[in-house]
Amino acid sequence: xxVKNIEKNGNQATIVVEIxxxxxxxGVQKAYLKARKNIQIPGFRKGKAPRVLIEKMYGAHVFYEDxxxxxxxxxxxxxxxxxxxxxxxxxxxxxxxxxxxxxxTLTLTTDTYPEVTLGEYKGLEVEKAEAAVTDEQVQAxxxxxxxNVASTETVDGAAKMGDTANIDFExxxxxxxFDGGKGExxxxxxxxxxxxxxxxxxxxxxxxxxxxxxxxxxxxxxHKELAGKAVVxxxxxxxxxxxxxxxxxxxxxxxxxxxxxxxxxxxxIRAKALENAQKQxxxxxxxxxxxxxxxxxxxxxxxxxIEAELDTQMERFAYQLQMSGYSVExxxxxxxxxxxxxxxxxxxxxxxxxxVNVTLEKIIEVENITVTDEDVEAEYAAVAAQYSLELDKVxxxxxxxxIQTSLKTRKAVKVIVDNAKAKKPSKAKKSTKSTKAxxxxxxxxxx
Numbered sequence: 001x002x003v004k005n006i007e008k009n010g011n012q013a014t015i016v017v018e019i020x021x022x023x024x025x026x027g028v029q030k031a032y033l034k035a036r037k038n039i040q041i042p043g044f045r046k047g048k049a050p051r052v053l054i055e056k057m058y059g060a061h062v063f064y065e066d067x068x069x070x071x072x073x074x075x076x077x078x079x080x081x082x083x084x085x086x087x088x089x090x091x092x093x094x095x096x097x098x099x100x101x102x103x104x105t106l107t108l109t110t111d112t113y114p115e116v117t118l119g120e121y122k123g124l125e126v127e128k129a130e131a132a133v134t135d136e137q138v139q140a141x142x143x144x145x146x147x148n149v150a151s152t153e154t155v156d157g158a159a160k161m162g163d164t165a166n167i168d169f170e171x172x173x174x175x176x177x178f179d180g181g182k183g184e185x186x187x188x189x190x191x192x193x194x195x196x197x198x199x200x201x202x203x204x205x206x207x208x209x210x211x212x213x214x215x216x217x218x219x220x221x222x223h224k225e226l227a228g229k230a231v232v233x234x235x236x237x238x239x240x241x242x243x244x245x246x247x248x249x250x251x252x253x254x255x256x257x258x259x260x261x262x263x264x265x266x267x268x269i270r271a272k273a274l275e276n277a278q279k280q281x282x283x284x285x286x287x288x289x290x291x292x293x294x295x296x297x298x299x300x301x302x303x304x305x306i307e308a309e310l311d312t313q314m315e316r317f318a319y320q321l322q323m324s325g326y327s328v329e330x331x332x333x334x335x336x337x338x339x340x341x342x343x344x345x346x347x348x349x350x351x352x353x354x355x356v357n358v359t360l361e362k363i364i365e366v367e368n369i370t371v372t373d374e375d376v377e378a379e380y381a382a383v384a385a386q387y388s389l390e391l392d393k394v395x396x397x398x399x400x401x402x403i404q405t406s407l408k409t410r411k412a413v414k415v416i417v418d419n420a421k422a423k424k425p426s427k428a429k430k431s432t433k434s435t436k437a438x439x440x441x442x443x444x445x446x447x
Contacts, residue, residue, distance in 0.1 A: 001078050004105070006085075011114050011302035014107065015091070017079045021102035023071055024064075031066035061098060068093070068106075079108060086113035088304040111304040116362040119296025121416050126292060128285045128422035131278040133270050141269045145256045146245045155240040158205045161191040165203050166239040171216075172232045178225070185238065196222075199233065206237040224336045289420040290413055294352070294359040301354060309357065310350040314343060363412040371407040379403050 001023055005016040032051045041049035041057065055062055068075070080087045091110035098104050152164070159165045165188050171181025190200050202214045214233040218226045246252050253265040318328045332342050363369070380403065384394045 001075065003079055003083065006083060008112070011112055011300060012109060013085050013087070013112050014094075014109050015079045015083070015085075017075060017106045017108060019071070019075070019104040019106065023074070024067060024102065024104045027067035027069075027071035028063045029067075030070040031063040035063065035066065064096075064098070064104070068096075068104075075106070075108075080110065085110065087111065088113055088302060089308075111302045114299050114302055114305075114358065116358050117298040118359065118362050118366060119293075119298065121293035121296065121359070121363060122419040124289055124292050124416070124420045125423050126285055126289045126420050127425045129281050129425050131274055131281055133273040133277060137273055138266055138269050141273070142248055142266070146248060146252070147243070149246060149256060151244045152241045153244055155242050156208075157240070158207050159190060159237065159240040160204060162189075162242070164189050164241045164243070165206065165237055166241070167203065168236040168238065169233050172234070173226070173229060178231070181231075181233070203235065203237070206235070206240075208237055208239050211236045223334060285420070285422065286413065286417050289416050290356055290360070291352070293363075293416050294356040297355060297359045297362070299355065299358055301351070301358070305354045305358070306347070306351050309354040310343060310346055313346050313350055313353070317346070360409050360412040363415060364408045367412070367415055369408050369411045369415075371404050371411070375407055376400060376403050379407055 001020065002018045003015060004018050005014075007014045029051075032054070036049060036051070036054070037047040039049055039054060040046040041053055044050075044053075051063075076091070080091060087110040089111060091108040093106060094109045095107035096104065155163060167186055167188055168184045169182065169186065171178055188195065188200065188203065190204055193200070196216055196218060198216050199214060202212075206212065212235055214235055215230065216233055217230045218228060220228045222228070246255070248262060250261045253259050253262045257265050257268070259265040259268060314328070321328060321331050328339065328342065332338050335342075380391060380394055380398070383389075383398065384391045387394075389397075
């Protein structure tokens with residue numbers, strides 16, 4: 001086999017390959033042997049028809065396409081790998097010519113990895129907030145803990161905001177029930193805004209055993225079957241309950257935690273919230289620094305890399321949906337679109353991430369980033385511990401190349417982040433004070 005010509009045009013290469021008769025024949029013969037078991041020719045038992053007869057009936061080159069598949073690894077090695085073309089994905093066959101002597105000339109086209117020119121990726125100035133926890137945040141956590149140990153009491157009277165109404169309901173569009181508009185024994189927390197706007201407000205005032213019709217107009221941005229429509233819900237109130245919250249004192253602290261006083265519990269809540277806030281700030285700083293480095297990179301991004309990243313993001317989202325009991329198709333329909341609509345929605349994020357990916361790969365090259373066998377073993381052990389799996393099983397599930405790539409990428413990110421310079425956020429993003437504190441400061445300024 002001989003590579004006759006290579007032409008590069010941007011992120012695409014066209015390769016002309018000449019395959020000699022002997023190599024092509026070996027591939028065709030393999031293809032024939034695989035295919036013949038499914039071919040039946042009159043006068044021969046199924047799978048026993050001679051190749052020459054099949055070629056006479058269906059054409060001399062009937063097995064050539066499958067024959068090329070058989071020898072493709074050798075073709076790819078010679079035409080792409082040995083030429084150091086850095087192909088993305090599998091080359092496509094754009095032309096095939098077969099001479100009278102049986103020599104096959106192929107024209108292959110492939111996307112190639114782009115030329116990447118790094119811009120500034122060290123010493124980047126990136127905004128970084130200071131971690132802070134407000135009194136309101138601590139109180140919100142105390143309220144959540146109180147809700148977890150709260151008791152309920154049946155209300156002998158009308159429901160009010162904050163109560164829970166157990167209801168049966170059915171929605172009608174011009175007198176006809178519509179899909180998804182019916183429920184029985186549904187516990188609706190009034191004021192939770194979990195139903196369409198205007199619904200909960202009209203349940204307020206209902207008592208156990210009472211029935212009424214509720215007029216509702218769906219928002220214009222609701223899913224398309226009901227968007228903007230005026231409908232009627234028939235509602236029956238089965239029961240009304242109210243929540244009895246415990247007093248937030250030292251006894252409460254003992255009931256919900258290992259602490260003996262409310263002050264100690266508050267201090268623990270604040271410390272944990274501060275730690276979590278710092279992690280979020282560090283993560284945001286890292287992402288902003290990496291994004292900025294990618295923005296400074298110059299690259300003519302091939303569509304193949306964007307599509308590959310798009311596939312990855314769609315697969316990840318599909319898995320998350322599956323964990324919630326939905327398919328991508330169901331979700332797309334719920335959102336009033338289809339898979340193409342969803343894919344287009346993901347495209348800007350995929351384009352951005354694809355540029356981040358090539359930036360990090362170039363930094364790995366420029367910084368000569370490597371990983372040791374000890375690094376790889378430690379990562380395998382960490383993955384095994386995270387998912388409670390046997391180490392040997394993890395090694396069979398995750399290729400070593402994947403572990404090495406992941407470690408190198410993280411080291412490249414560290415190069416960017418460790419050399420980045422944190423600066424205070426602009427005034428619009430800076431404020432972490434409570435509403436009361438801000439109001440007090442403003443009043444003081446006016447005085």
